[in-house]
Amino acid sequence: MPRLASFDAYRGIALFLIGLHELLLLDEVAARYPDSPVWQFIRFHTSHVPWTGCSLHDLLMPSFVFLMGVSMVFSLSARQARQARGDTRRQMTRHALWRALALILLGIFIRSLGRQMTLWTFDETLTQMGLAYLPVFALAFCGLRTRLLAFAAFLLLHWLIYALYPVLPPHADPTAWNTPAGWTHDFTGFYAHWNHNRNAGWAFDVWLLNHFPRTAPYVGWMGGYTTLNFIPTISSMILGLVAGTWIKNHDAPLRRLLIAGPACILTALVLHYGGVCPIVKHLWTPAWVFLSGGLCMLLLAAFHQLVDVHQHRRWAFLFIIIGMNPLAFYLLRHTLELWLAQTVERHLGSRYVLMFGPEMQSIMTGVPSLMFITLVMYWMHRRKIFLRL
Structure with a gap:
């Protein structure tokens, strides 16, 4: 099957927006113009929300994760077609192991740039994708029912880890645990299980990451990200697998994406406002998986129709180059x-x-x-x- 340019255009735009944010520091510029509605709009969408909710910038990493699942359908299909010429399942598995390990180490390398020594942390985008890669690779050879059961199981597992972990009281000195100064976004009640640097994922990292050599003890990540985010990241990639299969099989992809996308968004809102779990991208909560996955499905549907079906590619030439x-x-x-x-x-x-x-x-x-x-x-x-x- 020929390469679909819509995937590259979608991926390329996400990468370009990251470059725009990281190199131009638009959110920091906007902070100097607090009275400008235009700059404040730019600031909101070029930075992560403090804890709950979603901005355009928050959707960039989920887009990579989702598109990895989509692309896996097509890459494995091409490798399966070569099995008759000696590309065996064992070789494919070895390649998947290598890819997962390489992604993990590249993420650690990126986190270590400018540091005095290797910074052993597992929350960087590439590292998270590497940790999630092998389970999704195995599910790529399974049917829809198995994928959906696995999708639900990983989300339930992650929810239970947080929900069953005791609620922790506020730190006596929050800044000593990398809580931003003036933090006002903590939850009360049941949602306190998902508070910043006082949750199961944070506790796991305080235990795990302090086994590695460090210049100072690990006390928490300022952004609140955790290693355990890779568990629901698997579910996000599974949604990509499902969407990619619909497109590959020409199985009414537009209709299915336009149904599944809003359904996922509605599920996220029910989970968030129904008291099950909050929408927190920093912890990749199940509600966030549904919200980001639904939005990614709608974006993929738009790109697929515009670029692949209607062949409007000239506007996306630069983004396709980056996305490839x-x-x-x-x-x-x-x-x-x-x-x-x-x-x-x-x-x-x-x-x-x-x-x-x-x-x-x-x-x-x-x-x-x-x-x-x-x-x-x-x-x-x-x-x-x-x-x-």
Whole structure:
């Protein structure tokens, strides 16, 4: 089956938005204009919500996770077609093991950039995808019923881990446990099981991560992310498997996606407002899996219709190039970010950087940086250089 450009366009836009956020620091710029509705809108959608809810930026990682499940359907189908020529199931499994390990280690490498020593943590996007990869790989060979049962089982397991763990009282000194200053987003009642750095996932990481060499004891992640997020991440990837199978089999994908997407969103709202579990992206709660999965299904339906069915691709040319080589863009952004900012300032000078005042400095250094990475991606595309695991 030919490669579907809609997947690359969707993935490429998500990557480009991450680059836009990380290199231009739009949320920090917007914070300097508190009275501007436009800048405050930009600030909300270029940063994560403090704890509950969802912004555009919150949907970027779920999009990668979801699209990995979608893409797995097509990549495994191609490898299965080669089995007659010697590409056996054992070889496919070995390749899946290698890919999972490589993703885990790449995420640790990214987290360790600029550190004095290796930062052993397992909440980075690539690491989470690596931890979730093997179970989803196994489910790719199963039918819809098995996938849905596994989807529900992983969500239930994650919910039970948090719901059965005792509610912890507030820390005497919250900042000593990496709670942001002035934090006002804690829950009361049953939802207190999902409070920032006072939950089962946080307790597990305090135990696990302090077994690794560190410059200081691990007390919690400022963003509240945990290693155990990989459990519901598996469910998010399963939703991608299901959606990818509908598209691959031409099984009325638009109708199914337009039914399943709103159904997932409605389920998330019922879980959140019905007192079952909150919508918290930082902890990847079951309600978040349904909300983000439903939105990803609707976005995939739109991209598939626009790019694949109606063949409107010219507008997405740049994003398709980025989406075809996602790992390269992701690693270039992380490894070159500081160097590019320093290079722009060094060679273009402070007159350019401060042209619109110090408030806009990150934008003035970020735009050339993003353009440079994009040109590298175009150069790699022209020479058919793709970084794959």
